[in-house]
Each structure stands twice: as C-alpha cells, then as structure tokens.
Amino acid sequence: xxxxxxxxxxxxxxxxxxxxxxxxxxxxxxxxxxxxxxxxxxxxxxxxxxxxxxxxxxxxxxxxxxxxxxxxxxxxxxxxxxxxxxxxxxxxxxxxxxxxxxxxxxxxxxxxxx
Numbered sequence: 001x002x003x004x005x006x007x008x009x010x011x012x013x014x015x016x017x018x019x020x021x022x023x024x025x026x027x028x029x030x031x032x033x034x035x036x037x038x039x040x041x042x043x044x045x046x047x048x049x050x051x052x053x054x055x056x057x058x059x060x061x062x063x064x065x066x067x068x069x070x071x072x073x074x075x076x077x078x079x080x081x082x083x084x085x086x087x088x089x090x091x092x093x094x095x096x097x098x099x100x101x102x103x104x105x106x107x108x109x110x111x112x113x114x
Contacts (some may be wrong), residue, residue: 006018007029009034011062019035031051
C-alpha cells in the first residue's frame with residue numbers, strides 16, 4: 001500500500017501491538033479511540049492519549065476494534081462478506097451474460113454477421 005500509517009493498538013484483540021494499516025483505517029482507529037498514532041510525539045509518563053472514555057464510548061471503541069479485526073481476518077482468509085442490500089429505491093443490474101463464457105467475438109462471428 002502506498003498510503004500507510006502505523007498505529008499502536010490500545011484496545012481490542014490486537015491490544016499492545018503496533019500495526020501498519022491504510023491511512024483511512026488508521027485515522028478511523030485513532031478517531032474510534034482504539035488506537036493511537038505511532039508517529040505522534042511521545043507522551044510524558046503522566047499523560048494519556050485522550051481523556052478517559054465513558055462506558056458507552058469504551059464499548060463503542062471495543063466494538064469498532066473487534067469489527068476491524070473480524071473484517072481483516074475474513075479478508076486474509078479469502079471469505080467474502082455478504083453483499084450489502086441494494087440502495088433503497090435503487091436499480092441493480094445483472095452484469096452476467098446470457099451464457100457465461102460463450103459470447104461471440106469478432107474472430108468467431110460468421111462472415112454474414114460482419
């Protein structure tokens with residue numbers, strides 16, 4: 001990945017580890033309060049990375065960390081997540097041909113079709 005960032009995970013299954021992830025994932029992790037920016041200036045001995053979280057915020061941060069870990073694991077295992085439902089009122093299209101793998105190309109057309 002060209003756009004990467006390192007984070008120190010402070011909550012969830014990867015707690016205590018330094019991970020390299022996409023900048024978008026790293027920013028989401030830091031903003032979700034389950035990781036800190038590993039490249040930020042070091043904190044003093046009495047400093048915390050952010051104010052203490054409420055119980056609801058801590059639960060939301062742990063849920064976000066677990067969801068990211070689950071998605072990362074499934075991606076690594078090659079299991080596809082279920083397809084999201086189509087947008088409300090939206091139209092979906094079936095992009096598959098009538099007979100998969102048996103389509104006419106210029107080389108296979110009869111001379112009358114040219």
